[in-house]
Amino acid sequence: MSNSPQKITIESEGYAPTLKRLRHISRLLDNAITIPGTEVGIGLDPLMGLIPVGGDALGLIFSIYIIIESAKLGVSQSxxxxxxxxxxIDALVGAIPMLGDLFDVAWTANRYNLKLLEEYLQSPGEKKQADQGFILVLFAGLILLAIVLISLPVIVIGTIWKTLFGG
Structure with a gap:
């Protein structure tokens, strides 16, 4: 019988099913299809951004899911x-017409977040979970951001319509 400590891995801690699901979602959102002849991938996030009014908010909602699952796994507040x-950053810059869609291709927030999750789970030492109140406040702020991302285009389109057509 050896007294050497066993190396703890993400899989040995029971995180594998959740991580597999989050990796799949992240890949779909950020780089599902690789542009032939390049290493650049395009996912659903920049494509959803092309949908007028709610596309960027929809992408934000999928991104929030990854953070909710990460919080359930016990990631720290930081x-x-x-x-x-x-x-x-992804939602605000992504909301800029045309420029934001190009930015969404380059800024793969979900992939970055998955990397943060994996690094946290693999780091040795005591894990300090995020305070539930902190997480609740941040998610409320993100939902508010989603509402703003939907409302602003509606207001802008309405203003342009009234200006052009006097309606």
């Missing part, structure tokens, strides 16, 4: 905070 900053 890791959740970094994940949220990634998707806020």
């Amino acid at each position: 890791t959740v905070g970094r994940m949220i900053v990634n998707i806020i």
